[in-house]
Amino acid sequence: MSKQIHLAAHFPGVNNTTVWSDPRSGSHIEFDSFAHFARTAERAKFDFLFLAEGLRLREQRGHIHDLDVVGRPDTFTVLAALAGVTSRLGLAGTINSTFNEPYEVARQFATLDHLSAGRAAWNVVTSWDAFTGENFRRGGFLAESDRYERARAFLDTSLELFGSWHGDEIVADKESGVFLTDARAGWFKHQDAHFDIEGQFTVPRSPQGRPVILQAGDSGQGREFAASHADAIFSRHSTYDAGRDFYTDVKGRLARHGRRPEDLLILPAATFVLGDTEAEAAEIAHEVRLAQVSGPTAITFAEHVWNRDLSAYDPDGPLPAVDPLDGEHTVARGRASVRMFGDRLATANEWRERAAARNLSLREVVVEVTARQSFVGTPGEVASEINRFVQDDAADGFVLVPHITPGGLDEFAGKVVPLLQERGVFRAEYTGETLREHLGLAARR
Template sequence: MSTPKKQVILGAYLGGVNHHTAWWHPEAGSQIDFDSFEHTARTAERGKFDFFFLAEGLALRERAGEIFDQDIIGRPDTLTVLASLAAVTEHLGLAGTINATFNEPYELARQFATLDQLSGGRSAWNVVTSFDAFTGQNFRRGGFLPHAQRYERAEEMVAAVRALWDSWRDDDLAADPERGRFVARPDAGAFDFHGDQFDIRGTFTVPRSPQGRPVLLQAGVSPQGRDFAAANADAIFSPYGKLPEAAEYYRDVKARAVASGRRPEDLKILPSASFVIGDSEEDAWDRYRTIRDEQVTGQTALILLEQLWNRDLSAYDPEGPIPEIDPDPDAAPIIQGRAFLYQDRFDTAARLREVSERKKLSLRETVADQFERGPLIGTAAQIAEQIDTFVQNDGSDGFIVGSHLVPSGLDEFVDRVVPLLQERGVLRTDYAGSTLRDNLGLPIPAAAAPATP
């Protein structure tokens, strides 16, 4: 008897202010107008995607004290956008990135619990951390946290938020026949949480989530990050888009989840991916190379390397070789506000030099070759096969899909690739339930059985 094929999870993201977005394209729309968010979300729901995802930037990025040109359009508030999208969608999950370092448990728990009530159980919190003073200067606490303590605070934040979400029990709403309505019991929402980071007590104001608790998302690459994500998250954003290393990451994080007392299937692994569809494979690759060269200009390549090198590289020729000088991790950061993704600057710089020499690529070409997000390239049938093969071979449980063209780029994926995934039997033709947990196949936490008045 053959094993049933894994179902592909799909999330959609709207490209924000970065070089991946083709803001110069004649068909490109605004990255902050509500129409763009609505179009992307409605398209994702039409394609039976599991959720719509928004990243967040808490500060405008800077290079040597000057704001990036791409950031001048601004960065709208995540929860406001998601609450608005709850009114124009019915099944699509609504996932937002909110920082655990610069927010407080009560406010954050209340916001996501409210979004969950407004959407009928479709909210998700992507837990991220920060330790840099540049971002922190926008907040009362500034850069108060040492790097080593960011996960300590995040873990306690998650525990506190869950305590608040769980403060309403299954029987906290009782029928009042005389008044013809339900009323809360006297101790409903009572909480008392004490830790090294938070010391709070009081009454939580939002009843039990329709899905028990909002879904938790996280990204973990370092050993500490993997442990945190495996113990706490419902889904993890994977940085790996190629099978050998992606499968190893998949096995490692699932094993860590089991070591934390969880079932491996209760933790979903999801890398992000862009896509380029062509009428033939050759056409797709031609389109991809054109788009990539427009995205990675000489200036963009230098800025991306400057973050790694932490040096002013403006004197280098983008069409010349990779710099021979070493990175300077001890200098004041030249790039501020951009997430740092490298575990070792020196090893990464050496790898880039090796790739540049082996492939005979210029500095700009090397950055374009090595800094991409694992794009899916080919005909619609080839991309459907790539996704199916990757998931069935445990590279992931699905993908977070985005396009270089905002907001209409996702339409092509939904119109051409989604039907082929459905024909393969690996993507739903209709939603399984009404909540995000239902559609992701995630259990309701034992401590969070929803109220049933």
């Protein structure tokens, strides 16, 4: 029997995949954009909508990066509003465990799960940089091991809060109109190296018991954290071979945590470009990449490697002849992509070899090394590839990231989803009410 494909949709806002300058691109902060995107995903019977979190605007050489010019709205506010314009679509938000506090986050997610009748999901992430911490009273930098230790304690504490209401603690006396409440309802006490809290949790047990837990870390500690705690992983391994390796590795970690392979879904982020022919799709994909990597964007990425001010260089000219600077990265503070390149000199030399072999400009090199189109082709070809990935255990489904907001999901919903439904590998109608049911996960009670 064929595996069923899981699909989610990521509202990208303005980031490295977004062609925000395209005339078809609408607002990335007005509610109509979020509502359009969510309604499209629900009409296509997607599992959930996914929002990222931005706790600080990104900077480059002391200036706000152009990808953050529209701002970064609050995740909970947007998801709560979307609960009122959707009825089945799951609502997932990325909320940081490094700078937030368990009581507040648990209260917000429990409330969202009530407001949405059981459709909330939490993507638990850590933050690696002191740059973001400057926005918070605690501030500071946490090493990777400390970040994941705090994340585990944060999630464990939150799960205690979600589970602090037991059975029927609240009984309504209809004659007197008085609610009689068990004095222990919602009571919690948690002490560890990170948190020392005690009191009454204010939100009764929600429809799912707790939100679906997503995780996006890719390090060894991140994978182990997901294997022990998460319901689904938002993975970056969207190519076939890398996807199969990641899938095998993470699923293989589950048994030592007393879990089964079906208890954790692997959902890589994936972009797509559709065309009437394979050649047309490839041409569109190339134009999209050029639009995603403007001249200034190419210089920005190069500065992440060189750790130098490269603003005087021509992005359509040769790569810098100077080598990257060693030491603390001061040019691209707070940019996660800095970590992608590892050894700066090795990366610069690899870029130079690529440019020399094919006479590529700096911008053309960046276009190649940051390529993000996962699926390019006709609707039939894309449907076949997505199905191949899932049936061959390279993924359990995908979190789709369109390059146009908010209408970029429309074509996929109208042309690819029906083909998956015809194959019998994707639902034609929702059969459950909660996100946990959509994902085929066991109830958490």
